[in-house]
Amino acid sequence: MSKYRIKYERSDDAKFISHLDLMRTMNRALRRAEAPLQYTQGFNPHSIMTVALPLSVGITSECEYLDITFTEDIDVSAFTAKLNATMPAGLRAIEIRKADEMRAFKYIETALYTVSFESDIAPDCDAFMNMGKVVMTKRTKSGEKDEDILPDIHSVTCVQNGETYKMDMRINVGSKRNLKPELVLAAFEKFQNVKADNIKIHRKAIYFDDGAEVF
Amino acid sequence: MNTKDMVYKILPKVSKPTRYIGNEFNSVHKNAKDVDIRFAFCFPDIYEVGMSHLGLKILYHLLNSREDTWCERVFAPWTDMEDEMRKNNIPLYGMESFDAIKDFDFLGFTLQYEMSYTNILNMLDLAGIPKLQKDRSDGDPFVVMGGPCAYSAECLADFADYYMLGEGEEVMMEVMDAYAEWKKSGAPREEYLRAVAKIDGVYVPSFYNIEYNDDGTVAAINTIDETIPKTVRKRVVENLDTMFVPQEVIVPYMEVVHDRIMLEVFRGCIRGCRFCQAGMIYRPVREKSPETLLENAKNLLKSTGFEEISLSSLSTSDYRGLKELTDELIKITESECVNLSLPSLRLDSFSMDLMQKVQKVRKSSLTFAPEAGTQRMRDVINKGITEEDLMNASAMAFEGGYSSIKLYFMIGLPYEEDEDIVGIADLAKKVVDQYFKVDKDKRGKGLRVTTSVSSFVPKAFTPFQWTRQNTMDELKVKQMLLKDNITDRKIKYNYHEAPVSVLEGVFARGDRRLSKVLLKAVERGIRLDGWSEVFDYDKWISVFEECGIDPFFYTRERSFDEILPWDMIDVGVTKKFLINEAKKAEQAIVTPNCREKCAACGAACFKGGVCYE
Numbered sequence: 120m121s122k123y124r125i126k127y128e129r130s131d132d133a134k135f136i137s138h139l140d141l142m143r144t145m146n147r148a149l150r151r152a153e154a155p156l157q158y159t160q161g162f163n164p165h166s167i168m169t170v171a172l173p174l175s176v177g178i179t180s181e182c183e184y185l186d187i188t189f190t191e192d193i194d195v196s197a198f199t200a201k202l203n204a205t206m207p208a209g210l211r212a213i214e215i216r217k218a219d220e221m222r223a224f225k226y227i228e229t230a231l232y233t234v235s236f237e238s239d240i241a242p243d244c245d246a247f248m249n250m251g252k253v254v255m256t257k258r259t260k261s262g263e264k265d266e267d268i269l270p271d272i273h274s275v276t277c278v279q280n281g282e283t284y285k286m287d288m289r290i291n292v293g294s295k296r297n298l299k300p301e302l303v304l305a306a307f308e309k310f311q312n313v314k315a316d317n318i319k320i321h322r323k324a325i326y327f328d329d330g331a332e333v334f
Numbered sequence: 335m336n337t338k339d340m341v342y343k344i345l346p347k348v349s350k351p352t353r354y355i356g357n358e359f360n361s362v363h364k365n366a367k368d369v370d371i372r373f374a375f376c377f378p379d380i381y382e383v384g385m386s387h388l389g390l391k392i393l394y395h396l397l398n399s400r401e402d403t404w405c406e407r408v409f410a411p412w413t414d415m416e417d418e419m420r421k422n423n424i425p426l427y428g429m430e431s432f433d434a435i436k437d438f439d440f441l442g443f444t445l446q447y448e449m450s451y452t453n454i455l456n457m458l459d460l461a462g463i464p465k466l467q468k469d470r471s472d473g474d475p476f477v478v479m480g481g482p483c484a485y486s487a488e489c490l491a492d493f494a495d496y497y498m499l500g501e502g503e504e505v506m507m508e509v510m511d512a513y514a515e516w517k518k519s520g521a522p523r524e525e526y527l528r529a530v531a532k533i534d535g536v537y538v539p540s541f542y543n544i545e546y547n548d549d550g551t552v553a554a555i556n557t558i559d560e561t562i563p564k565t566v567r568k569r570v571v572e573n574l575d576t577m578f579v580p581q582e583v584i585v586p587y588m589e590v591v592h593d594r595i596m597l598e599v600f601r602g603c604i605r606g607c608r609f610c611q612a613g614m615i616y617r618p619v620r621e622k623s624p625e626t627l628l629e630n631a632k633n634l635l636k637s638t639g640f641e642e643i644s645l646s647s648l649s650t651s652d653y654r655g656l657k658e659l660t661d662e663l664i665k666i667t668e669s670e671c672v673n674l675s676l677p678s679l680r681l682d683s684f685s686m687d688l689m690q691k692v693q694k695v696r697k698s699s700l701t702f703a704p705e706a707g708t709q710r711m712r713d714v715i716n717k718g719i720t721e722e723d724l725m726n727a728s729a730m731a732f733e734g735g736y737s738s739i740k741l742y743f744m745i746g747l748p749y750e751e752d753e754d755i756v757g758i759a760d761l762a763k764k765v766v767d768q769y770f771k772v773d774k775d776k777r778g779k780g781l782r783v784t785t786s787v788s789s790f791v792p793k794a795f796t797p798f799q800w801t802r803q804n805t806m807d808e809l810k811v812k813q814m815l816l817k818d819n820i821t822d823r824k825i826k827y828n829y830h831e832a833p834v835s836v837l838e839g840v841f842a843r844g845d846r847r848l849s850k851v852l853l854k855a856v857e858r859g860i861r862l863d864g865w866s867e868v869f870d871y872d873k874w875i876s877v878f879e880e881c882g883i884d885p886f887f888y889t890r891e892r893s894f895d896e897i898l899p900w901d902m903i904d905v906g907v908t909k910k911f912l913i914n915e916a917k918k919a920e921q922a923i924v925t926p927n928c929r930e931k932c933a934a935c936g937a938a939c940f941k942g943g944v945c946y947e
Contacts, residue, residue, distance in 0.1 A: 131342070135351035140587045147585055147639030148359070150670075158671050177346050205639075207359040207585070317343075 120157055121189050124218035125202075126334060128181045129174065133209025138173040144207065145185060151205040152198065157188040171224045171325060171333065172292055175299070180322035182230075184333055186218055216334060228328040229273060230292040232300040235285050236315035242284065242307045244275045253306050268306060271298040284315075292325070337424060338432040344418040352587040353381035354415060356407070356429035359585040360637065362394070363430055364404040370514060371403040372438040374428050374475070378445075378453035379864060381409045385584070386592035388646060389444055389481065393502055395580035400507070402514060406430040408441075410453040410861070411460070413868065419460060426461040436462045438475045439513065445483035448841040449834060449863040451490060455856040458493070465853060466492055467540055472523060478509070484537075485568065485615055486794035486900040489841050491539035492849035496530055499903060500568030501601070503577050505535045531562055535569035538562070542902060544846055550887055552845065552897040567904040568615070572942040574601065574622045579630055582637035594642035594675070595634045597627050599659070603648040604928035604944060606935075607705070608716045608919050609747065611793035612648055614912075615905050617935060618943035619652075619928060624659040631663060635670060643667065644675040660688060699738035699782075700731050706747060707757025713922040714749050716915070721761065728768045737778030739765060745812045746790040746804035746835075748919060755812050758785065759819035766824050786828045787816065789835035792889075793842050794900050795907065797915035802891035803839040806832045833871035834863070840885045845899035848888075851881045908936035 129136075136144060146166055149156060158164040171184035195215045202212050247253070253269045271291040278285050290298045300320050307313040325333050335343075345351040366372065375394055377384030384390060390407070397405035406428030411419060419426070425434040435441060441463070443454050458465045463474060470477070479490065480498040487497065498505050509530050516526040530536045541562045545553040557564060571577045579598075586593070602619035603612065631643060643663070647653060660674075667674045676688070704724055706712045712719065728739055743758050762785045769781045789809050792801045804812075809832040820827050841848065855877045862868040878885045892898070894913050911934065918925060925933050928944045938945035 132355070132357050135345055135355055136587045137352070140352060140589070143589070144359075144585075144587055146641070150639035150641070151359075151636070156671075164671050176351065205359070207587075208357040 121192050122218045122221075123187055123189060123193070123195075123215055124221055124334070125185045125187060125215050126213045127183050127185065128179075128211050128213055129183055130179050130209045130211075133207065134177055134179050136209075137176055138170070141174075142168060142170065144210070148202060148206050148210070149187065152202040154187070154198070154202070155190045155193065157190045169224060171227060172230065174322065175301075178300075178320045178322060181213070182322055182324050182333070184224070184325065186224070192217075214334070222327055225294055226327045226329075227293040227325055227333070228291065228295070229289055229326045230322055231287065231289045231324040231326075233285060233287050233321045233323055234300055234304055234318065235283055235321075236304070236318045237282050238284055238313050238315050240311065240313050241279060242277050242286065242311055242313045244277050244286070247307065247311065248272070248275060250310065253310065255302055255306050255309070257302070268298055268302060271296050272303060275303065287323075336432070337427050337434065340422055340424050341427070341432065344415075344422055344424070347418055348414045349412065350381075350588060353409065354411065354429070356432075358587060360582045361407075361430055361584050362398040362405070364398075366404065366431060366433065369402055369404045370517065371400075371440070371510060372428075372433075373397050373403055373405040373440045373442060373510075374408045374435040374438045375405055376408045376435075376441050376443045376454070376457060377410075378443055378450040378457060379410055380412055380862075382586075382588060382590040383864075384409045385586050385590040387444070387446065388596050388598060389502070391580055391583045391596075392578070393442075393506060394584075395582070396503060396506065396578050397510070399578070400510065403510060404430075406435075408435055408457065410450075410457055413862065416456075416460065426457055434461070436475065439517075441475050441477045443477070443479045443481075445479055445481040445487050445490075447864065448483060448838045449869075451487075451841060451852055452856050452861040452863055454490065455493065455852055456861040459856060465856075467495055468492075470495075470523075476513075476526070482612065482615060483842075485903050485905055486842065488539075488846050488899045489844040489848035489852060491846045492853075494539055495527060496536050496538045498569075499535045499537055499566060499905075501571050502569075503571050505533065505569045508533050509536065528561070534567060537566040537903065539846075544899070546847075551892075552899055552901075555897065555902050565902050565904045567939075568906065570618075570620070570906075570940045570942070571601075572620070572940070574598075574620050575626045579626075581630065581633040583634065585638050585640070592644070593640075594644050594673075595631065595638060595640045596644055596646045597631055597634075598622070599627060599645050599647045599650060599653045599655075601647070602937075602943060604652055605649055605718070606716055606915075606925055606927060606933065608714070608797040608915055609705070609744065609790060609793075611796050614795050614907050614935075616648065617905075617907055617937035618940055618945045620943035621653060621655065624655040624662065627655075627659055628662050628666075631666065635666070635672065641671070642673040642675060650676060656688070699740055699784075700736050701740040701742065702727060703742040704761060705742065705744055706754060707743065707759070707761050708754045710922050711747060711750060711754040711757070713924050714919050715744075715747060716919070716925055718924055718927065721764070724761065725764060725768055728765045729772065732769045732772045732777045735776070735778045737769070737780050738782045738784070740784045740786060741765065743785065743787045744790045745787055745816070745829075746809050748790075748798055748801045749922075750812075752815060755815050756819050758787065758816055759821075759825075762820065762825045763822055766822055769824075781824050782826060783824055784826045784828065785820065787813070788830045789832055791835050791839040791842055794898070795903075795905050795912070797912045797919055799843065799898070799912065800892045800894060800896075800916060803836070803889035805886075805889075806836050809835065831866060831869075834866075834869060836889065837863070837871070837874060837885070840888045843899075844888050847883060851878060851883055854881055906935075906937040906939050911935045 156166040167188040169186040199212050199215050252267050254265050255268050256263050257266045273289040275288040394405050397403050464470045476495040479494045484497045512529045527538050531538045541558050543556045547553045600621040602616040604619050705717045765783050792798045813829050
């Protein structure tokens with residue numbers, strides 16, 4: 120048995136696929152690519168698959184990770200080509216590495232997002248980061264609660280390109296602390312009156328708690 | 335902004351956005367400039383229903399096998415998407431190209447159930463295409479229809495350019511060839527309709543005039559001239575082993591109703607249950623060989639990656655190659671970790687052997703369809719099974735470790751008495767008793783007997799096409815009678831809403847005058863009638879009132895000599911046979927199945943299948 124980590128991108132054509140549907144879609148693509156999938160025992164055998172950080176519907180990404188267990192070792196570059204030949208539009212494997220020795224996804228701590236949008240008012244990132252406290256209403260499983268989101272924002276910068284703004288934000292994600300890029304944008308609207316239109320959110324990188332990118 | 339950008343902009347606001355984006359694996363993309371014919375295969379219901387339909391898969395890939403044609407898919411949007419589309423002026427588009435379907439050459443609607451008819455008109459409305467056939471002109475697409483309801487869809491006659499009757503694999507190619515020729519010729523629109531009217535299986539409703547008697551019944555069906563055939567006979571494919579079958583199918587992102595590979599093992603049914611329209615209109619039985627099916631199964635598994643495969647037909651246990659097929663199929667499914675599912679097995683040929691084979695991979699619930707609660711009633715409907723059959727089958731199932739059984743029944747059948755209703759409860763209770771007779775260590779845990787009861791709707795081309803349909807009040811009384819008689823907590827009782835069944839019955843045996851009711855209904859915002867959260871019976875009744883049409887005229891009893899609105903259609907099975915069957919039903923006399931003894935139903939005219947075995 121060998122564990123492999125697949126890094127793949129999800130572009131516009133695949134951004135509306137929900138997390139569960141994406142798992143099924145990837146599983147079927149792996150089957151079409153004749154991957155040597157290891158199955159669980161029992162009456163309902165299924166492949167052994169873990170996804171790093173489920174991506175919300177509507178967000179694109181160039182850094183999705185999926186761990187999958189194979190019954191045997193594979194030729195990584197040949198398999199990458201084979202898999203990509205059978206992936207649906209909008210999904211593409213970037214790189215596959217053997218993952219037996221790699222750190223588990225539970226150690227993921229931050230992610231870098233690029234949010235592009237149109238706005239009449241320019242966001243002031245420095246002023247935002249110096250607010251001391253940014254209290255927003257967070258929706259959780261147990262209901263709504265007000266929380267200071269600033270401790271979860273590591274950095275936020277913004278460049279203007281015509282009418283479009285491009286905001287890079289590195290924020291906490293994962294099982295310990297989790298912030299959504301949409302909420303950061305909502306905070307800019309609340310405190311700086313930035314009414315963003317035509318919003319596009321893209322995930323650029325995911326990092327472990329030691330600051331290293333997954334790969 | 336192009337349509338795709340506009341759609342992508344509104345999708346974050348709607349539920350299940352992958353219903354509307356296309357691009358699934360194995361969907362077919364062509365360059366619009368490279369083709370002569372743009373065909374929109376329209377399924378008049380939402381994506382997850384339509385994508386489960388085998389006919390769509392076959393015809394989509396068949397049409398796309400033509401170099402001159404690009405077939406795309408179109409489904410009815412759910413209410414939230416429809417609202418957004420209307421608000422943003424987004425026309426109904428083909429899922430592959432995002433091009434507006436009003437610019438296509440064809441809209442092809444499949445008629446699978448009557449309660450989808452309003453969706454057809456609503457889709458035409460969303461597309462911006464004139465709904466009435468007479469209002470369409472040069473530049474508008476041809477609106478064509480097919481599917482099992484097309485044999486008696488007179489209520490859609492004002493909207494359809496033509497119907498294709500029967501199996502589409504051959505006739506579809508012929509009407510496309512005729513179109514390519516017509517398009518080149520530059521002749522007027524009617525010339526194309528005249529050309530296809532000459533093709534077997536094509537019924538052009540505007541070439542037929544209907545006269546009515548004072549009492550509202552049909553007085554005469556006249557063709558507009560001598561060149562138009564008096565009756566149109568359905569098409570069948572003679573040899574299923576050589577016909578077109580897709581070796582790849584679209585793999586949806588979302589979980590659709592039947593999210594698996596479907597292997598069609600045969601067409602038709604030998605049984606002749608008198609309530610069953612499918613059992614009559616798909617005759618004669620024609621089987622595929624196990625070799626063809628295995629080859630197809632291997633190719634489909636490879637090209638789709640699906641993790642489940644099911645056998646599909648009207649009565650799978652009647653397939654003569656079942657043992658050979660499942661023996662081989664089980665080898666493949668085991669080695670590739672694929673689940674094999676066998677839907678609706680018949681009690682009398684149910685084998686322990688097959689059940690054991692299937693559960694090696696996964697155990698699920700078993701479904702039986704006794705249809706009626708007493709032996710007399712089962713003889714009336716010609717469902718040739720006994721209580722003993724059901725008891726033996728359920729005992730075997732429980733001994734094999736199953737603990738969940740679903741039972742399907744109907745109420746509102748002809749010649750039904752209260753004791754037949756109570757008989758349903760008794761039968762379900764006896765199945766429960768079978769479970770407790772099995773050794774505790776052998777049987778599965780958590781017994782559940784689900785009793786699903788639907789209301790009988792008389793359908794055209796069946797021996798019960800002359801029968802009076804039960805009223806809503808009658809059905810409700812029967813539903814409650816049954817409910818009161820089910821006392822065991824292990825039995826779960828489900829029943830269909832009576833109002834939907836009543837309306838289904840109106841359109842199932844309707845005539846052309848119902849076209850204006852459908853038109854008015856859609857104007858009033860009625861659609862998605864198959865969905866209980868949308869269906870609005872009172873609104874429907876007010877539409878009938880507004881149109882001055884009594885819906886219950888269509889659910890009344892008819893005499894054998896009345897001209898029926900669908901008498902211009904010939905399905906092979908003769909009226910003489912159906913009348914004879916109706917008379918036998920009254921006396922509860924059973925007719926043997928096709929393999930026991932030919933009943934001379936008329937389907938032998940198609941020169942193939944079981945009639946010549």
